[in-house]
Amino acid sequence: MNKTSERIFTRCAEICTRHRWTVVIISVVLTALAAYASTFMTVNTSTDGVLSNSLRFRQVEEQYRKSFPKEEAILAIVDAATPADADSAAQNLAVRLRARPELFSDVRQPGTQPFFTQNGLLYLPEEQLNGLLQPIENAAGPLQLFAADASLRSLAQMIADPQGGSGQADSAEAARLFRELGTTASARASGDQDKQANWVDVFGIKRPEGRPGTRRFVLTKPVLDNASMDRGGPAIEALHEEIAGLKGEEAKGVEVQITGDPVLRRQELHDAFAGASTASVLSLILVAISLVLGVRSGRLIFVLMVTLLLGGILTTGLAALVVGRLNLISIAFMVLFIGLGVDFGTHLGLRFMEEHKKGLPFEKAMGNAMVGEGPAIGLSTLCAIVAFLSFVPTSYTGLAEFGIISALGMVVAFITTFTLQPALMALLPPKTPKKRMPEFGIGNWIRLHHMGILIVAGVVTLAGLYAASFARVDTNPLNLQDPRAEPVVAYRSLADNPQTSPYSINVVAKDVETARQERSKLAALPGVAHVMTAEDFLPTGQEPKLALVTATKSALGPAFFNPQVAPAPDEAELRAAFLQLREASSRIVDSAPEGSDIRAAATSFRDGLAEFEQKRGTDAAALADLQKGLIGSLPQIVSNLRERLADLKPLAVTDLPPDVRRDWINDAGEFRLQVQPAGNVASPEGFETFSQTVQSVAPDASGVPISVHEAGEAITISFGEAILYTTLAIGLIVIALRRRVSDVVLVLAPLAVASIWTVACSALLDLPFNFANVIVIPLLIGLGVAGSIHIVVRARELEHERTETGEIPDVLDTSTSLAVLVAQLNTVAAFATLIVSHHRGLYSMGMLLGLSILLVVIVSLVVLPAALIAINRWKHRRHAGAQA
Template identity: 30%
Template sequence: MKETAKSSLLFSFAARRPWLVLAIALVLSVLSLWLTSQRMEFLTGRDDLMPRNTAFNRDYQAFRAEFGSMEDIVVVIEGQDPERVGAFGTRLHDVLAKDRAHFSDVFYPYALPFFRDNGLLFMPLEDIKELRRNLTLAAPFLRALSAKPSVQTLFTHLTGSMDQYLAGDEKKLPEIMFMLDKLGAGFTSFGTGKGSVPSMESVFMNKDSAFARAGRQQILTALPVRDISGFVPAGAAIAVVRGEVARLKALPEFKGVTVGLTGTPVLENEEMATSEKDITLATVVSLALTTVLLLFAFRGVLNVAAAMVSLLVAISVSFGFATVAVGHLNILSMVFAVMLIGIGIEYGIQVVLRYQEELRRGAPELPALETGLTRNVWAIVMAAATVAAAFLTFVFTDFRGISELGIIAAGGVVICVLVTFTVLPAMLVLLVRYRKKPSPVKGSIEMEDRLLSRIVFGNPKIVIGLTALLCLASLYPLSRVSFDYNLMNLQAKGLESVNYAYKLMKSKENSGYFAVVMAKDAEDARAKTARLEALPTVDHVVSINTLVPDHQAEKLAELEAVRRELADVKPAPYEEDLSLMELPRVFEAFRNSSVKVKERLEKERRPEAKQAAAFVATLDKFFAGLEKERDRNAVGMLQDFQGGMFRDLPAKIEMLKQSLAAKPVTEADVPKELRSRFVGKTGKLMLQVAPKKEIFNREPLEAFLKDVRSVDAHATGEPVMVYESMTIMRDSYRLAFIYAFAAIVGILLVAFRSVKFALIGLVPLVVGLLFMVSGMWIFGISFNSANIIVMPLVLGIAVDSGIYIINRYRREEGSAGSVILSSTGVGVLLNTLTIMASFGALMVARHQGVFSIGAVMSLGMVACQVAFMVTLPAVLTLAAKK
């Protein structure tokens, strides 16, 4: 045959000039690795994966041209004490804002006098009215504390108020119950000595108010200067932020403040860092597992050494090809080396196993090696063609990252085949002198093969019947397996950036995941805002208009009333003096009065009785905790309690008074730093549209974008980019699957020159795919934007088994079962195991997307292997009798 003659010629060259072949391979490998180290780039952004010339991408680029990049490092600062949180944010802002080498813009709203002076005006009117009610009730106690802010003063004044109420002053009851409620909450959290220290700030404001929540969770953003030459462009800036955060958190004044980083640069940084470690580890694991499998299968070191050297040469040259053909790797294409370990070794396995089979049958070394090569060349070329075709189908998709992976991996497959036909035989020829010639065992082998063939493959009809039943059962899982569109589910579990991204999504005050609509002027912005906020999926809209508070006249009137109420409240500087000798008497008097108030309210059956009883119970637990710690830490507990209540009281009162002196705000008062974030270079206005519900999953995201686009068809932002890119990725892989299937049908027709055998080769492939999907359903695995790459690959890789089996079945004597038990069948099994080793090694990854690629590919190979090793022989036996 023509292919046999050509392969014999190729073998003759490798056999006569093995050192020359290896020298050329060495030069190419070294040159490829050097070229890769000098020119290969890594693209870490998700934008680098996406198609450029699409309507949604043009909208996004137009938005960025108007407003600049919004890919900020987001620092989330949280704590129970807003003042402490604010102080932390201010300190961090002051340091980062000076570092122009790493940050082009640093923004922290609470660092602006605009918010310090006018912050209360941004509270809802009802919250301001509640603030007035609270401070009116607390004002008598704050006046008493002006002289000496301490536990004794607070309890003594409360005792006096309760005594006045017991003496008949009913007007005292509202302020008494108000203060008991606030103190009770503090005692509950602090009574054991392990809870958080209470704060007088809880007296001013309801802890669940929007203003209080915003104070407890504050956001600082920093736009990093990207180093495009680095593996992670924002890595240096992120490291600076983390270092400064760690330094500030170690300071005692920021005890209780928690800080986390998120935002696109941080998510990408952690994704790339995790993926790099995962893929490096997976590569090592894959090479180790492949080596062990080959040692077991080849039963000797020499053939394993030849196969592994050939594989390393192929991977090295493939890196050079990737550098020349594409010039960079992305988050998708960087896994191609791991893929080639299993795919590339497949061709060498077929050659070596047939070579060993011929040796066992008594053939001389070189003729046995020539047979191993020439009898497999057509099957290897066709098998490689199916895999390369599966990868090349990626090129015809609209997704840039997928297309580049297709080019690199397809080129790698071709290189693996060329190395199998040149470097591998050259290595085997050189190692002939070191190999002991095995004794011929032809008769025993054939007898064992026939016996096993009858036992295992003697009932083809039963096999086909069971396969048909299982395929019918697989139709249900096929309808149940879903596609997970949530990109956060691809990240490693427990990553700080992912946890804080979810946290911000659920925060109405600081949601960082919003759609963007642009307006041409203020009137257009007001009209669009009204329409957007009327939509069922939209929570609120933030724009330059929202930076001018609403209902200012009513709010200013309320604040002025509070300012007058607190005009004579001027706390003295705090002194940490517990006056320990007085405390027992103060506490006893306070408890006695509390009990009397409770008893009177119960006697009169007042609604406040239950609240008073609950306070007395809480107070007794607090005192019991102090008594328990009397000889150890009671004084420390009281110092912490008093300090938490009064240490920062003077500063907080002054800040409150500053906010109470707010003046009417107009758009002209909005500072430049804030205005520039909502007004573009040409005067367009940005509307940030926050969703009402979490939109990481497909259905709520689709509903949200449908609503927003009903107002503006050119709406953009991160949610739009994620939705559209995921849609294109899903559709691209579906298209690639169809292309791959069509290509495989064509290759099988060429390979077998028979419609019947082409159809026979497709039967176990379809069976295997159904079994794979069933396995995913059983193990609770969904398709996602990472593992969907497996579908066209399973087609291309799995069908190789059919090509090898059918090719030998048609060429040589023996039953279909004997082919499975021959070196070809062993090779097919070993191919599957090595591919499972390479892809399965990805399951060591923390990155859930990389893990899922390994899991789905392993399931696919197991499922297809069962179909090709069991179902295919049965089909051949019944449908293709010789």
């Protein structure tokens, strides 16, 4: 250390110990201001901004969003035992959500808009459409009759004149008619108000098959409060309430899951906050326990914890002022501050105890401690800052923000260690423990086995290099979340079906002709299941279908579509129609062959009418009720047919509903093409293959597979750049401050070894590098260097203290080794607490960071001392040989 630095640290010790109350008060005031500033901190839960907008794929994404802007939506996935149950549940949920417009601005059931209902006939397969229309043509006479007069009067006319209505009196259709009418009359006689004649079955009309499958979707746009951290919370909670109510009403077996950006972001924010908060508290506890075991001074431990807490608040306030927001990575900065912030104070505190134990007065002991530890702590701080800022020059802006906040924390930790901590120690002077301070205790073992240690370390490093080649990068943001969370499970279930896969790729064509050409090329690519455009929402084969509809309209005639509607029958007309029905039914029974179906059915009708007269009478109210039952759904059938048939015409994309056109054709006339993968591509290899396949035809395509793949490449490049920047910067710093090549090698070599071991562990434990934990190696270099620096610096101090045998005292016999062990174990304990998080990104960050620092401890306190012993003995032998 030069004289200037020594004077600065000595003077700082004097000021902080003599003016301790002033220093403490200033620190408390600044902490209070920082606490106020931290209330303005926001949280960005999107992964969109973690990479620079200068990347080409980000620019393509932004251009696509401008061409086809889309609001954030929540998708409710309804599963049921039968298609009918699924339809009912989805409709019920949609109705419930539309009743809460303050929370849901739009609610849709894809494929059920009025446009598709009104033109539903054209969407049927031609064979099915023909099967539906033929019975309608056969029933043209009755339908014309009931179009003008849907009453008991027309029914009596149809029964009395079968040639003009129902066809031959002995036909199967007539038998079906009489059986249905007889059953209905009997039920009405018994007071069954729900029983109505089923005219669809009577006419033999085949109902169109419902939508296949037992899964339905409800798409809703929640009202988001962007000023709130829980921006979609009220809508999502309301949705859960409505789903609970829905399950109470619908048939058993109905299940509803929800997913979509607002739900996934909320889930991730909850997991990240809960994990980071729990880890912060747990790390404080573990750090305190570690200090109790290693420091053995209650007052010093109290001072370290107070300094740590105030430093954490100061860092948060500075982060709010400088960066202004947290992201899903930087939300863990407090855990790192706890793990690292206490390290500096531990070194200073233990060095003070060592100096004070020599009998020096407080101020002198503190001055010596600050002079002795200041250079190493300063160098460690500088290296940590370099590591945290290593991602700032890269395209990885998410880690750059995290690095800036953490670098600020290192500055705060350094300043508070040499100002607030000495002042607090002066107020509460630590007592020198009566018991001997704990020692590392393996110095003799390392001396005896130093060559074996170096050989084993070399073999493990070579094996680690091989294992490290299997490490992988996974940049799918969904894999950062708890795989058991409902939105994640639901999202992944969509990927199993090519029709619903969220891993589609979007291509923009300038017009419809270009879209058709692009579609043809894309559909021919391997791995592509389907390419959708706006034209997919139009029915196929419209001309032959419209011809069938025209034939049916001709059969029904103008009287069906423009009827002269008769007034409702009065009481006398109802009674006359009833008598006419009884007479007609009796006549048919008498004229029908013995044992025939028509005779049995007519008998049922005759007896039903007789039973009705006997039980209910023939007053106006009773006959009106009978008319309601026998006519049944006829008015609705007539109305539906009129609506479905009258205005059918050839459909073009301009006829599509506005919400569909908005999603697929923009105001500039550009068409969107959606390319669906043939299988589940949710893996790094799958994303890469599918993306490159589509981009070979459409270079400006965008979508999740492309984003994830390109982000992976960008992060891998940023990862390499950050390691390079960190290594070069720290190497230059060490060279500038130590000015000895051997010191630079001794400081950096252990970090290279620990880095190789860490990457190997990533591969062996199947912990891929991701958006969050990719900072591990740069941090390992920047943070792990502290242990190497302290050991090397203290070893140089001891070089002049040779024993009688010429051996240099072992650095492991000093307080430095204990301080390194306690400080690094504090860091390991703090980082490892992140594994309690359900957020897989924070979990993997904690796992790999804790593991990497643990490996640094092994290398710094076992391998590095073994190397120092080997070097010193080699020098000793060389010196002895030179003298001989």
